[in-house]
Amino acid sequence: MSDTSVRIAENLAAIRGSIAEAARRVGRSADEITLVAVTKYVGEAEVRALAAAGCLDIGESRPQELWAKVAALADLPIRWHLVGHLQRNKIRRTLPLVSMIHSLDSVRLLEAIDHAAAESGKMTPALLEVNISANRAKHGLAPAEVAPLVEQLPAFPHVAVRGLMAMAGHEGDAHAARRDFAALRELREQLRGQCAPQVTLDHLSMGMSGDYEVAVEEGATIVRIGSALFAGLS
Numbered sequence: 001m002s003d004t005s006v007r008i009a010e011n012l013a014a015i016r017g018s019i020a021e022a023a024r025r026v027g028r029s030a031d032e033i034t035l036v037a038v039t040k041y042v043g044e045a046e047v048r049a050l051a052a053a054g055c056l057d058i059g060e061s062r063p064q065e066l067w068a069k070v071a072a073l074a075d076l077p078i079r080w081h082l083v084g085h086l087q088r089n090k091i092r093r094t095l096p097l098v099s100m101i102h103s104l105d106s107v108r109l110l111e112a113i114d115h116a117a118a119e120s121g122k123m124t125p126a127l128l129e130v131n132i133s134a135n136r137a138k139h140g141l142a143p144a145e146v147a148p149l150v151e152q153l154p155a156f157p158h159v160a161v162r163g164l165m166a167m168a169g170h171e172g173d174a175h176a177a178r179r180d181f182a183a184l185r186e187l188r189e190q191l192r193g194q195c196a197p198q199v200t201l202d203h204l205s206m207g208m209s210g211d212y213e214v215a216v217e218e219g220a221t222i223v224r225i226g227s228a229l230f231a232g233l234s
């Protein structure tokens with residue numbers, strides 16, 4: 001094994017350990033939590049190292065980068081996640097490649113994805129991205145826009161909305177992150193009470209390198225981790 005592979009495997013094991021501890025602190029099981037490795041900072045070799053270490057959920061934030069990595073790594077049984085913004089002109093090429101879109105953030109995008117998914121006969125799992133901190137620099141639906149969109153979901157049967165996604169508003173502020181993650185969970189509980197029975201909203205995709213333990217304590221079922229996996233690589 002190369003030094004890179006060893007370091008990535010060690011980082012992954014340490015992060016999985018921290019996730020398990022955070023889960024245990026609040027009486028959850030680590031099995032409920034999927035680690036998506038976000039690989040936008042690294043290349044093909046690092047993704048291969050992650051896969052060899054058992055991490056097969058891989059996320060990219062830019063569609064073009066996702067397409068390139070999917071092509072280069074087609075020999076691996078990776079589940080690809082798009083975690084960043086999806087422009088409508090990139091939908092057709094992206095949908096067949098991904099197992100989840102984390103960044104559904106408008107009715108127009110929902111319509112366009114549903115249309116493309118209907119044509120290809122494939123259901124598209126997705127999460128609604130919420131700008132939970134109301135930080136103007138972040139993408140996502142305003143919290144007040146989410147319920148009206150959820151009400152419209154039965155009209156878009158080729159998109160399976162499985163939950164919500166958000167980023168904490170202020171990096172490095174654990175208190176603010178906890179408040180944001182709790183707000184996302186509470187929004188999900190509210191929506192569950194009012195949405196159509198086929199909309200399950202099981203997932204909360206929240207928590208990145210700096211705040212994933214807080215996110216797990218607040219109910220994350222998916223954490224999206226980039227830089228912490230690649231710490232110490234030259």
Ligand SMILES: *Cc1c(COP(=O)(O)O)cnc(C)c1O
Nearest residue numbers: 038061083208209224225226227
């Ligand atoms: C880059 C990125 C991450 C991972 O960020 P790190 O802080 O490096 O762990 C998670 N989610 C999204 C949407 C990202 O763009």
